[in-house]
Amino acid sequence: MWAYETSFYQIYPLGFCGAPFENDGKLEHRILKVIDWIPHLEKLGIGAVLFNPVFESDTHGYNTRDYRKIDTRLGTNEDFKKVCDALHKKGIKVVLDGVFNHAGRGFFGFTDVLEKRWDSQYKDWFHISFDGNSNYNDGLWYEGWEGNFDLVKLNLRNPQVVDYLLESVKFWIDEFGIDGLRLDVAYCVESDFLRRLRHETEGWKQDFFLMGEMIGGDYNRIMGDDLCHSATNYECYKGMFSAMNSMNLFEIVHSLLRQFGPENWTLYKGKHLLSFVDNHDVSRIASTLVNPNHLKLIYTLMFGMPGIPTIYYGSEWGTKADKKEGDPALRPCFEKPEWNELTDHIAALCKGQKGSNALNYGGFKSLVLTNRQCIFERETADDRVLVVINADENPYHAHFDARAGRAKDLITGADIDFGGGLEIPGYTSYLLQI
Numbered sequence: 001m002w003a004y005e006t007s008f009y010q011i012y013p014l015g016f017c018g019a020p021f022e023n024d025g026k027l028e029h030r031i032l033k034v035i036d037w038i039p040h041l042e043k044l045g046i047g048a049v050l051f052n053p054v055f056e057s058d059t060h061g062y063n064t065r066d067y068r069k070i071d072t073r074l075g076t077n078e079d080f081k082k083v084c085d086a087l088h089k090k091g092i093k094v095v096l097d098g099v100f101n102h103a104g105r106g107f108f109g110f111t112d113v114l115e116k117r118w119d120s121q122y123k124d125w126f127h128i129s130f131d132g133n134s135n136y137n138d139g140l141w142y143e144g145w146e147g148n149f150d151l152v153k154l155n156l157r158n159p160q161v162v163d164y165l166l167e168s169v170k171f172w173i174d175e176f177g178i179d180g181l182r183l184d185v186a187y188c189v190e191s192d193f194l195r196r197l198r199h200e201t202e203g204w205k206q207d208f209f210l211m212g213e214m215i216g217g218d219y220n221r222i223m224g225d226d227l228c229h230s231a232t233n234y235e236c237y238k239g240m241f242s243a244m245n246s247m248n249l250f251e252i253v254h255s256l257l258r259q260f261g262p263e264n265w266t267l268y269k270g271k272h273l274l275s276f277v278d279n280h281d282v283s284r285i286a287s288t289l290v291n292p293n294h295l296k297l298i299y300t301l302m303f304g305m306p307g308i309p310t311i312y313y314g315s316e317w318g319t320k321a322d323k324k325e326g327d328p329a330l331r332p333c334f335e336k337p338e339w340n341e342l343t344d345h346i347a348a349l350c351k352g353q354k355g356s357n358a359l360n361y362g363g364f365k366s367l368v369l370t371n372r373q374c375i376f377e378r379e380t381a382d383d384r385v386l387v388v389i390n391a392d393e394n395p396y397h398a399h400f401d402a403r404a405g406r407a408k409d410l411i412t413g414a415d416i417d418f419g420g421g422l423e424i425p426g427y428t429s430y431l432l433q434i
Contacts, residue, residue: 001229002093003180003209004272005360006047007303007350008310012280013054014061015331016313019073021059023106031074034083038090040337044316045350048093050182052280054080060327061097062184063104063150067168077175084176093179095209096172100165101188102144102151105136110152114138125161127153145185156190165193166200173204186212186222186231194227211274211308219268233273233307235259240277240301241285244294244391249374252301253366256376260306260364268306269363275307278315280331287320293427296345297389300411300429303349304378304387306364316343345411352410352431358383359431367400373424375400385410388422388430398422407432 013019017030031054041049053061056069070080084094103110109122117123117130117140132141135149145151154161172178181201183189194212201208211230212222219231236255243252259268277285277298289295295318303309317338321329353359362378362385369375372392378385386407390396398421405419410431416422424430 001207001209001272003048003207003211003229003308006093006308006354007045008048008050008095008274008308009041009044009046010050010052010276010279010310010312012052012061012313012331013074014052014071015280015328015333017074018333019071021328023056023058023065023071023073025072027072027076029075029079031070031079031083035086037337038086038092040339041087041092042090043339044311044343044347045354046092046311047350047354048095048179049087050095050097050310052097052182053099054096055099058104058106058150062099062102063106064099065104065106066108067165068171081176084178088177093209094176095180095182095211096176096178097184098169098181099184100154100156100193101185102153105150105152107152110142113140124158125155127155145188156193162193162196166197169197169201170204173201173208179205179207180209180211183210183212183222183228186228187214187217189222191222191227194222198226198228219271219273223268223271223273230272230274230308233259233275236273236305236307237276237278237282240298241288244298245288245290247391248371249389249391250369250371253369253374253376256305256364257366262363262365273307274310275302275305276310276312277302278312279310280312280327281323282330283323284312284315284319284321284330286315286318287322293393294391295342297391297427297429299342299346299349300387300431301389303353304359304376304385304431306362306378309349309353311346316346318342348411349431352433356383356385356410356431356433358385358433368398370396372396373398375422384434386430386432386434388424388428388432390424390426390428393426395426396424398424404434407434409433 056066056071109125112122113120127143129141143153210228212228214231223231239252239255243249357380358378362380365377367375373390373396375388
């Protein structure tokens with residue numbers, strides 16, 4: 001699967017393109033801006049772009065009005081096709097956000113219900129009671145996602161709804177040539193729908209990738225041979241920055257052993273969760289880490305651990321934003337990409353990961369672990385990489401069974417001799433390919 005062998009770049013299009021929060025109905029060809037960023041993506045070594053919602057919506061994208069029309073604030077279907085064609089021409093895959101649990105109040109089916117009530121052919125597309133009332137004083141009650149009544153929950157047990165959504169996905173494949181989907185709040189989506197989606201998309205396009213959003217719980221609930229290929233690894237997202245901030249690397253290594261370790265009880269051995277240090281829903285990692293010297297290290301940790309590494313636009317040069325400032329602060333518009341030492345570091349990680357079977361498919365084995373240092377091994381039959389982290393300001397001399405004396409650092413290209421142990425300078429990380 002191509003998704004297991006590359007890095008992702010996540011863009012929240014409405015913010016990235018500087019669109020107004022409320023849908024003003026004015027056509028602007030903002031999505032074409034992505035084309036101007038393709039040289040930046042190439043320089044980084046990105047293999048796939050994950051777009052958050054691009055379809056016509058009421059406000060933030062997750063309250064969809066029309067699943068087959070690019071949001072007017074972003075442009076036209078023809079504009080987005082140009083973007084997808086330009087990315088594909090450079091070998092960059094396209095993954096869209098599939099918002100299938102709920103739609104917006106402006107969704108055509110729901111507006112028809114508000115107008116026609118019992119006479120609407122779409123009344124069974126939602127979870128509605130005509131005996132109640134809503135926060136919007138509609139004269140009817142309906143289920144909203146987690147109490148958010150701007151997000152009207154779809155009835156995924158209605159075959160007409162399922163057919164409409166699947167036909168929309170087929171349209172996206174045919175129209176834009178997309179290569180996969182991120183399934184919003186996949187933990188709420190009917191498992192029967194996930195199975196049908198997996199079956200249909202496999203027939204429509206070879207190696208079509210499905211990744212589901214999971215905040216907690218057992219990721220196997222939505223991930224498997226007949227479900228999603230992947231799920232968002234929120235456990236390790238939290239574990240990475242928490243371990244750095246508390247200077248307790250036992251926390252993240254414990255999670256990695258629980259998920260991917262060598263024991264038979266390991267939860268996700270051989271599976272490929274989506275790894276990330278921040279995204280459109282959480283504070284930027286540069287604002288989350290207490291010590292800025294840990295910024296490069298946490299990216300090395302993310303690229304070194306099992307999973308699909310993902311970079312959120314702007315974070316590759318250390319942009320800051322706090323969730324307390326509100327979602328718009330997390331989803332800004334940048335005039336142009338920036339480049340600095342952190343970006344250089346991430347580009348080297350992308351290059352190293354792309355060329356390493358061990359980093360893409362290897363297991364996980366902890367070799368050295370202290371509160372402030374860790375070394376773990378990723379290994380396949382033809383490749384072996386040691387991921388080395390020293391989160392302390394002081395040098396550290398590591399003694400471990402290396403089974404070799406020399407290695408190449410995939411980050412810097414330097415040859416490292418560790419026959420008598422490994423000397424790790426302060427605030428340093430390596431990806432040592434043996």
